[in-house]
Amino acid sequence: MPLKAHHVRLTTFIQATEDEDKVLEAIGTFIPEEIDDEDxxxxxxxxxxxxxxxxxxxxxEIKRSKAVRAFLRHFKELLDENAKRYILDNLEEKVDDEGTLYIRFNKQKAYLGEVEVDEGADVVQVRIKVKAFPMRKETVVKAVREWLEE
Known part of the structure; x- marks a missing residue:
């Protein structure tokens, strides 16, 4: 069953020593090409x-529902078994009380088109505001678990 989400946010930092284009390319790894630029x-x-x-x-930020669905499909395809396992094993800590799933990825690897979960400082943070009913942490954890395990 596909995950439903209100919106997705990606955040990262560009240090003065970093090449801005490379950092933007790293973020681009997470954004599927079929999403329109205006979305x-x-x-x-x-x-x-x-x-x-x-x-x-x-x-x-990606807000339009069609674009959010495209992002989630792409995002799930990017995750290898190790990433899925890590997220599933740490799901309780990765979902807040507002129903947002937080996952951080290695920024250098993302630039190379690879997706690796990373708890360090040099990361691209992905925040997915999950739609679940009732809106409770447990419901969101269950929805994310089912989505990643299917």
């Missing part, structure tokens, strides 16, 4: 890091 809300904010270094925060 991808793209935002880069400039901020300052802990040590006063310039950092750009990249936020990508």
């Amino acid at each position: 991808v809300i793209f935002d880069i904010d400039e901020t300052t890091g802990f040590f006063g270094n310039p950092i750009k925060v990249v936020n990508v």
Whole structure:
């Protein structure tokens, strides 16, 4: 059964030492080509890091239901067995009380088109606001589990 979601958000950081295009390519790994550009809300904010270094925060949001469905299909195809197993084993911690599934991926690997779950700092964070009824953490955990195990 496909997972249903209200929206998807991807977030990452571009350090001053990083090539912005490469970081955007890393995020692009997660976005299926069939999604229309106007369905991808793209935002880069400039901020300052802990040590006063310039950092750009990249936020990508997908809201239209057709685009969200395309993202979820693509996202599931990207996950290998190790990634699925890791998410399933840690599902309780990966879903918050608002019903959002949080998963972080290695940014360097994503640039190479590979998807590897990573709890480090240099990551692309994927947040999926899951639709479930009733909207409770347990319902969302169950929906994500069924989706990943099918």
